[in-house]
Amino acid sequence: DTEVTQTPKHLVMGMTNKKSLKCEQHMGHRAMYWYKQKAKKPPELMFVYSYEKLSINESVPSRFSPECPNSSLLNLHLHALQPEDSALYLCASSQEHDRRFFHGYTFGSGTRLTVV
């Protein structure tokens, strides 16, 4: 299995809702990532988990709460979002960044989130 699976593919939520985005991989990758992509912009890194521990948080607002319950799963919990948080949320996974054996990142197809 060489895929990263993201669910749901589309999500519409109100500003008072709580929802979660899910990401799953079975490639044995020990690093997992959340990216946010606004229309006509590049993906921007939000969080990095390495061996199930949060290693990078790019100063993301607390209304976004990541969770890595095990080495195959990555969640992004959403609460009290704003309309400007509407975007494509991409999950990715990779091996650790070893100089000899790093093969790059596998991206999921994303969750398109609309906050109303």
Next chain:
Amino acid sequence: AQKVTQAQTEISVVEKEDVTLDCVYETRDTTYYLFWYKQPPSGELVFLIRRNSFDEQNEISGRYSWNFQKSTSSFNFTITASQVVDSAVYFCALSEKGETSGSRLTFGEGTQLTVNP
């Protein structure tokens, strides 16, 4: 801090023309990786190539070729005999190891390529 610059915001060509997408990067690390991704309108990021900082060999894959020049910090991408299906946004990206663990992949702003019939 690492940075990737894609100076061409939009490129429009006619089918069968050759087109080169430019990418210039900045990094203080000696070990890094460079990538090109294609993002069609459907939104998924399609991996095209990975190049590590130790290997300056250029690469050709079918109609695609890449020119990595460490001396000028550039990693340019050429499509030969372009086709309408090549129309997409193309991102150049740079990966460095994180300060503690994990790694940080930084994207350029992207180049919107439109290939007209």
